[in-house]
Amino acid sequence: MSENENKDDLIHTDHNDIPNDNTNKDKDEYEDICYICRRPESVAGKMIHIPSNICICQDCMQKTFDSMNGSGLNMNDFMNMGGGMPNIGMINLADMQGFMPNNQKVKKKKPKEQSEPVLDIHAIPAPHKIKAKLDEYVVGQEHAKKVISVAVYNHYKRVAADTKDEIEIEKSNMLMIGPTGCGKTYLVKTLAKLLDVPLAITDATSLTEAGYIGDDIESVVSKLLAAAGNDVDKAERGIIFIDEIDKIAKKKNTNQRDVSGESVQQGMLKLLEGAEVEVPVGASSKNAMVPMTMVNTKNILFICGGAFPGLEDVIKERLNKEASIGFKADLKDKYDEDENLLRQVTVEDIRKFGMIPEFIGRLPVIFTLDALTEEMLVRILKEPKNAILKQYKKLLALDEVELSFEDDALYAIAKKAKEKKVGARALRAIIEEFMLDIMYEVPKDDNIGKVTITRDYVEKNGGPLIAMRGCAELEDHNM
Known part of the structure; x- marks a missing residue:
């Protein structure tokens, strides 16, 4: 029996394997995923269907036959092995396949001619309308609401315009600084609800460098993909809020490898700026049993927030140094009772706190929230x-x-x-x-x-x- 005939026997599907209506509906909505390498059809290419509703990409199928031929195993003997050896039968792939949950399936992308425009530039609410809606839910924080309204408006104008000329508008990622309980997370949650875009809220404390225990950096995009119902197009215009961002500051006076500090900041640079990243679907880390898909972070709005405990001391040190020379020098304790000292923060203060310059540079919109009276x-x-x-x-x-x-x-x-x-x-x-x-x-x-x-x-x-x-x-x- 020739190799091609063996392939035909493997690929042949009898009438018992014809999928029902639900299977057809899933096929229309979700991409086929390779049983071996777990890549979706949009990444791996056209799938080969074998019995028991199993899909294998052409690369994996070719590798399988190459390895069989290289090992000297006769394909005819292999197919008839179950009948010639006692107590040995062929593996039933149907028993191994099971059912892949929908949270690990990737939705098919709409064809270009059928896809609707991502955003109608005339339908984006103006900054004063966004702020007016935020006023109904968030008390005070007038400056923060004004800044976030303008930044979001500019970001979605950029997404809607998608300019092709030489003037490329940069992303308006944000860094919000404020004491605990002042409404940072609530502000972002309210904003995403008003704009009706997918939102992922993640905690920077769980992130570690790839290869170490903890969530990989790409897991923040994976959470957004899950929030968008595994719809890549929808996820690529969503919002990611990374809380406790101050916890990944560069550790001082440590001789150990900083796998959850500066290295995480380094790893996040490409996400913040915009890049094609391969993310796991329905999981927080990459492994052989989880399908992968590509997501472009170019149009994803990143908002980072943190309380930055100890940043006040950095600001005080700078202010006291500036005002402690001469006969009219200020007292050292002048700023001790100032609850809103964070308003006077500068990029240099944040760098001294432990955030690397490359990371701060990708968060151009920096603003503070006031302590609550x-x-x-x-x-x-x-x-x-x-x-x-x-x-x-x-x-x-x-x-x-x-x-x-x-x-x-x-x-x-x-x-x-x-x-x-x-x-x-x-x-x-x-x-x-x-x-x-x-x-x-x-x-x-x-x-x-x-x-x-x-x-x-x-x-x-x-x-x-x-x-x-x-x-x-x-x-x-x-x-």
Whole structure:
């Protein structure tokens, strides 16, 4: 039997292997993936289909036959091995194939003539409209909202225009610096929701240099691909937010290999600037069992954020050096009480903190967020569309009970949150603590019509005001 005849026997599919309607639908939507090298059809080329719905690329098929011929094994003997040797049968590939989950399949790209324009340049909301929408969800941070609105507008104008002339608009990747709990992640989440683009939020602390335990640098793009439903075209116009970016700063005074610091910054340079990268589909690291696909990061907007603890000391050192000479020199402790010292940050300060110049250069839009004041915390409690107080009022309204807060109580909550020094994150924990008894006791009594939270109750000096249905409010000392 000739080699070509053997190939035909392997590739032949009988009537029992005809796929059903669901299989046909998956074939129309998802790319075929090579069973051996796990590359999709767009990368490996046309697939060869063999029984049991198994696909093998031409490269792997050729290598298989080359290795068989090189080993001196007769193909005819190989095909009949099961009948000639006792207790040995051919491997059933159907048992090994199983079903590949959809989160590891790559969606087919639309043909160029059928694909819709990525973005309509006239449909991109203007910066003032983006900021107006952000105002409904995010309290304060006026400068940050203004900067991010303009940067996003310019970025998507660049994607939509896709200029082919000699003037190429560079990416407007961003670096946001602000104390913990000031709303960095929330700002990006809200932005992606308003723009209706895929968003991937990842933590820089889990990233390591390729070959070490941890997530590979390409995993940030893999997460965006998953958020876009494995649609490469959709992912290539999404947003990636890398939080805790300060944790990959260059380590000082270390003799060990810095696999999660400077080397990660080096590895991210090509992603930030824009490059074709091979990323695993449905996994955080490359391995032989995961399909790979190519994603171009040229039009992906990268936003990096971090609290940068210790950056204030770098800024103070610079400012004190500038103002500590002469008879009118400033006092050394002048900047110790300045909560918004980060506003005076410069690129040189960030470099001294441990970020390499090449990395900073690929994040041209640098801005800071302010620390939250008590007044801002009070506004956060009640003003946003999904404010915490509105959530609790809705919860009690489902029990037909009205919940209200005195203004003094709100300031007491804000004061407690301010003391914890973790920003707006403290608000929910504080409210959960004193609302526990109310949420437990109110469903017991159907006669309760209204609960008013007072300052004394927040400070544990008294109880809330309880009003029965059709009665005046009474202070309850039992809660």
